[in-house]
Amino acid sequence: MKSMTIGTPWQIFGILVSVITVSALLIWVERRLIGIWQDRLGPNRVGPWGLFQVAADMIKIFFKEDWIPPFADKPIFLIAPAIIMMTMLLGFVIVPFAPGVGIIDFNFGLLYFLALSSLSVYSVVLAGYASHNKYALLGSLRAAAQSISYEVFMGLSAMGVVMLAGSFNLREIVEAQRDGWFFLPQFAGLLAFTVAMVAESHRGPFDLPEAEHEIIAGFHTEYSGMKFGMFFVGEYLGVTLNSALIVTLFFGGWLGPAFLPPLFWFMLKCAVFIVFFILIRSALPRPRYDQLMNFGWKRMLPLTLLNIVVTGGLGLWMGG
């Protein structure tokens, strides 16, 4: 049992700034990648390759009218976008970027992440509830149901990894993958965890809470200006955090051939998964609501349970 170690203030500040910068840049990355995949170019005018599009968007969104509907429940309406930013940023606390780079290293890191990702649902639910708008409420109802059904097997799908590594500490999980990354022995777990991560970040194809073709913009229908921007950046923070978690649990975190520094390996793997997240958003259509529920409860949940049983059984049989 290790005691809790905390990074230096410089590390904390650096991680905070770089994480927010990366998430903001993802707005440009996503638009550019989707453009390329749709045989377009995407934003390429502001700055080199359109890289300053993010700055332009930020300036625009800061000067937009920040309107609070008179019928809204004001305090809840105000804290809802703050919750998603807060929980997602707090989630980065446990991410093991590289040996010695990170904010907090403690023994229940994975559980902490699961707890925070459930908390982030409150943002969506409260936003829809406080808006007093039927479409927003429909969106948050969907978000609540979707979160319940997907969080169950999200936690369970990571348990196989925990069994193999014998720890909830994310750094120890990474170290346990020195002899082989867990995505091979835990392939079913990886599948289920990735699906749960996509559903957790409310992004396409699981963007039912904001399904703009059915319920306007879902839970953030009534939001404008920077409050909407916070939902947006929170979503991208979630994508970054989720890819970091997938990399940590299944793809060996910072581990990699020694010719590159560990931090670089970690960022490279994360980038691959961020691109994958964007790819599934641009490629797959949104399922119907009941299909989503069926898929969660009837396919993924049994799959993860089976995965746990098989992993545990094999572990016992091999004398683990």
Added chain:
Amino acid sequence: MLSQLRSLWLVLKHTFTPADTVQYPEQKPALFPRYRGRIVLTRDPDGQERCVACNLCAAACPVDCIALQKGEDETGRWYPEFFRINFSRCILCGLCEEACPTYAIQLTPDFEMCEYDRRNLVYEKEHLLIRGTGKYPDYNFYRIAGKSIGGKDKGEAENEGKPIDIKSLLP
């Protein structure tokens, strides 16, 4: 599940497909002669205004963006005293061109007419009138039509017979 993986792969393959985007200000799109853009008033081959101020274009215009006033010069030719098109209303539908009996009003392949001030989109006759004949280089309304003007009496137009004397009994 297999079809989802297949569509992921198909979309990923598009990474290497060249984009169809035309990078507009640097790279001009191909505009064809019949493209419906900025409206012009043309002249006949003699260099006279073709417009006879018949008002048919203004009547045909679905958004009422054309305004004109008929005038008559000393030879009896009709012409618009003013001719005004409000391009902030114009929808470039081309109905005025179809309605025009003298090929005077024509749409051209030019759409670059942005203005910072809305009032600058109101084009007067001197902005609309061009020097050339547009799409119909040989057409001259007054040389074909039977209307008598100074220097050309009835029956003197191209392919026009002498007027029939309806008071006479002789064939």
